[in-house]
Amino acid sequence: MTDPRIAGAGVTQFGKHPERTGRDLFAEAGLEALDQSGVDPDDVEALYYGNFMGELAEHQGHQGPLMAEAIGVDAPATRLEAACASAGAAVREAVKTLRNGEADVVVVGGAERMTNIGTAVATDALAIAADDLFEVRAGMTFPGAYALMARAYFEEYGGSHEDLAHVAVKNHEHALVNEHAQIQKEISVEDALEAPTIAAPLGLYDSCPITDGAAAAVLTTDEYAEEHGLDAPVAISGTGQGGDNLALQDRPHLARTPAADKAAHEAYADAGIEADDVDVAEVHDCFTIAEVLAIESLGLFESGEGIHAATEGTTTRHGEMPVNLSGGLKAKGHPVGATGVAQLATIAWVLDGSHPRADAVPDGTVGVAHNAGGTVASTTVHVLEVKE
């Protein structure tokens, strides 16, 4: 069975693009990925595409064929939606298609346009990732939901808002050299602690911004990469997905994310690695507390220890286990349907040495990407490895 190779990847500038459609954004990322890969667009046999709120933000469903046409690809195209893990879900199906022998070359990507509808409407659109009947109508928003998870975590394991502030400070610092990042601004722990409260205990700097953007990657079988002499040293060697009840009220525990535990377990088993083998991770830090939960689910830290990781410097670019070298969703931005593939691109670039923060793990050969939907009711984890 093939280990799918990442032959090329493209990411747009993340940020506010009120004048550009989702199609326009995806075309840029997709064409960049194709160009970087050296693959002939005629060889692409399928497109798997992540998008979350196109129906609400652009009055546009059925975006699969639209995006295939936008990048000049004549192949069946399917949209995956798993809220903020939509692109991660798309990667899974792309990997499956290559492993099945159904295709030698696929494009995977995603896009989201959000700033055009304004923050209030976008916040409401994001809320459809929660249970409308039992959460949204009761007034739940995502900042509120993650605030509950942060409170539950503090109560069970300890830790403080100051520890979360260190996560934000770290990710802002990481993003300073990421040209695609929405926010390139150094902040201090004091800045984060003094910022307006969004949903206590979370403040402005505990939350990712509203972002427009797109990401794409060209994946091939290892046989195709070899035959065509592609420069594609990084393989996706493991994939996993976990699910959980959508509504927080239906869960036994708010300070853990079992869907991510399952996804990590499956992906590691699939790749034949263990958590100790991981050199670098991109995780879904839509809120600072989410990064803490993610690194625990990935097995990089024990339960209750993740809260200290940024404070102690372990997850900074100078630490033993660098997390979110891209700046994470926090500073890089979070164009929902694109995020899972943007994470993949970051890990690939870190492992092949081309990322501006690659010096954090000069000998790194194993990376993981953790993409979560809703309050981690859907999670995908992918293991990437350098395979010469």
Add this chain to the structure above:
Amino acid sequence: MTDPRIAGAGVTQFGKHPERTGRDLFAEAGLEALDQSGVDPDDVEALYYGNFMGELAEHQGHQGPLMAEAIGVDAPATRLEAACASAGAAVREAVKTLRNGEADVVVVGGAERMTNIGTAVATDALAIAADDLFEVRAGMTFPGAYALMARAYFEEYGGSHEDLAHVAVKNHEHALVNEHAQIQKEISVEDALEAPTIAAPLGLYDSCPITDGAAAAVLTTDEYAEEHGLDAPVAISGTGQGGDNLALQDRPHLARTPAADKAAHEAYADAGIEADDVDVAEVHDCFTIAEVLAIESLGLFESGEGIHAATEGTTTRHGEMPVNLSGGLKAKGHPVGATGVAQLATIAWVLDGSHPRADAVPDGTVGVAHNAGGTVASTTVHVLEVKE
């Protein structure tokens, strides 16, 4: 490689269910499928779920985990969206997952709630399957788009509205004994011709209704079915998907559906059959002209011959090639995200002899299901075979 078995299927009453949520509808279909299959819900390892307009009709995205919980399944769940072919796309990923050896049991299904938002809003929501920028904003609706395709067909191949009326009469007659059908009403050719015009040449009886409903099926590997003594004689032996430009303006030809040609070609090759082997078909007759285009793309009729099939009786339940024994989308109804799986259920029930119209093909062993999205910009085709 396994030939995935259909171990059980469930379909709700199609029609108007303004008082029921999509979750409630899917729970009914999913639990019925599980019950019929005899599979332990704890054995289900994944849910693939089709839905098209939940964001607009129910303010609910991220429906995968919601629906898994609704049927008591603790497994990762992913939503697929390819407009009206969403459920067909879900079936493809389910089949791939079983063939890959990643799971032994999966549930595939879909649901749509549409009547709660009213016909005008539902028509606008359906329009997001077309290109918003280049079609919808120019005033395009789906009845209008299919009317253009009918006109192009008549101009190229001949045929008339009366031929299309025979498609409607046939499908209404087929639905008379389908207890799940939204419309159980016999009509005459005159009724169809005298009905109000929707978009010339198409009239009221050329169009499927707006429908609420859900469908689900339990799929297993053949090894699992054998080990557990399941009564699952029907296998999914072939799957195919084709894509086309979303906007009609970007296509060279309006009287053909090349995405369906490709999907059929791929599915037949995958199953190792030819069009001549097909005994029965369920096709995507959102409009009567769509059935004509579908049976030509499936290779059951030559280009230009499909228009005469219903008129001559070939596709009736007494004919050589019965099409849409369920009543089709036309009379059974079209809860968008459920349709592809409802087609699968019909074919399985016809082939195992339990469908009330199964006597149309008493010796039938091969059936196909054709599910199309938009103006056939996405198409999936599945081949079902009796395998003892």
